[in-house]
Amino acid sequence: MKDLQDDYKMSNEEAVEQLRKAHEVKQVSDYKFPTEIIELPSRGLIYSEDNPLASGKLEMKYMTAREEDILSTQSYIKDGSVLDRLFKSLIISNGEGIPIKYTDLVIGDKNAVMVAARILGYGKDYSVEVQDPFSENTQKEVIDLTQFINKEYDGSSQTELHKNEFRFELPQSKRVVTFMSLTESKERLIKHKLEEQLKANRKLKRDEASRELTTRLKVAILSIDDSYEPKDVDNFVDNELFAVDSRALRNYMSEVMPDIDLSWELISEETGRTQDMTLPIGVGFFWPQTD
Numbered sequence: 001m002k003d004l005q006d007d008y009k010m011s012n013e014e015a016v017e018q019l020r021k022a023h024e025v026k027q028v029s030d031y032k033f034p035t036e037i038i039e040l041p042s043r044g045l046i047y048s049e050d051n052p053l054a055s056g057k058l059e060m061k062y063m064t065a066r067e068e069d070i071l072s073t074q075s076y077i078k079d080g081s082v083l084d085r086l087f088k089s090l091i092i093s094n095g096e097g098i099p100i101k102y103t104d105l106v107i108g109d110k111n112a113v114m115v116a117a118r119i120l121g122y123g124k125d126y127s128v129e130v131q132d133p134f135s136e137n138t139q140k141e142v143i144d145l146t147q148f149i150n151k152e153y154d155g156s157s158q159t160e161l162h163k164n165e166f167r168f169e170l171p172q173s174k175r176v177v178t179f180m181s182l183t184e185s186k187e188r189l190i191k192h193k194l195e196e197q198l199k200a201n202r203k204l205k206r207d208e209a210s211r212e213l214t215t216r217l218k219v220a221i222l223s224i225d226d227s228y229e230p231k232d233v234d235n236f237v238d239n240e241l242f243a244v245d246s247r248a249l250r251n252y253m254s255e256v257m258p259d260i261d262l263s264w265e266l267i268s269e270e271t272g273r274t275q276d277m278t279l280p281i282g283v284g285f286f287w288p289q290t291d
Contacts, residue, residue, distance in 0.1 A: 016234050035061045037095050038116045040109045042258035045155035046181055053104055057095030058113065061100045063121035071286055082186070083286070087113050090120070103185035106164070108183060108259030112150060115260060122288050128280055135270040143264060148279065150260050157256035165222060168252050172244040175236075177249060179222045181257045186219050193219075214238065217246070220253070 037057050044056030067089050076082035091113070105113070116125065126143045159165045164180045180186070193215050217237050222228060224236045261269045262279040 008261050014117045033061055034229075035059050035092055036116070036120060038112060040148060040258070041112050041150040041153055041260050042106060042109050043153055043155070044179075045153070046106055046164050046258060047104065051104060052094035052096075052098040052100045053063050053109075054162060055094040055098075058100070058116075059092040059097075060090045060113070060116055060120060060221055061097045063090065065116070067121065082124060083114070086286070087117055087123055088116050101186070103183065105184050106152075106181040106258065107183070107187065108181065108257055111262070112260040115148055115262075117147055118285055121286070126285065127288065128282055128284060130277070130280055132268050133266070133272055133275045134227055134273050137270055139269045140276060141266070143279065147264065148260055148262055151258065153258040165255075166256055168249060171248050172242045172245045173240075175240075175245075177221055179220045179249075179253065180222055181218075181253075190215055213246075217241070217249075229267050261278065 036059070038052070038060055040056050040058060042053075042056065044054040047053040058157050067086055070076060070086050070089060071082060073082065076085055084102070087110070091100065091102065094100050124144055124146045126142065126145050128143060129140055129249075131137075131140045132139055155161045157166055159167050159178065164183075166180070167176065167178050169176050182190075188213075194210075194212060197211055198213075214237050218234055221233050222235065224233055263276055264279060266275045266277045267273075268275070
């Protein structure tokens, strides 16, 4: 069975990055640069015990002009890497002085990093315009980002602690699926696969539907009925996964995976009624307008 922890041989670029980060940890310590300890939604329980992220914490520094340079670099914005570069620059260690591998972060933990980065960079108040669900009007809101807290997580849904693997019996077919919480490295793999599919379609002048949903499932699913063979997983997703089972699986994934709760209550200025909303992440989140 293939390793479930995303371990891979360190490239020269990654080795240089790790040395740079270790030097930065020392610099921050030597110069008493202000930092904050961030509690991860996963509490570290989803990472192998030898992974620095098993500490369940991250040490992050406050944003400086250097990070604003990252946010304003057009090439980073164009290729979609700007926020990942920002987060990598802000993360100092695992809270215990040990550098972490950014691509190991599961997406729920990365979401918590995103909110923490915004608070450390531009403060807790996030100004945004939202659509009133009870009228056709938009209204301005100032959202306090410190209200968002991590969902309760104890690792009980994992097949075992410190192993990124979950198990679920599909309600319709009764087949048993094991899956993982996607990491940053797996998200990059999905992006690469989708880009390759798009290139192939363009080359052959084919107009095909997006395969994002099935591609994500193929990467997230580790086994079907205890078979960890990639060909069996691919065949299952392409030919044997009922729509009702697909929806149930995705709902279960969302339910059991560690994450930060980004729900908040909107009060309609027009009617006074309330509506639960999800934090809108717009352009102003990391590029706030100046007065």
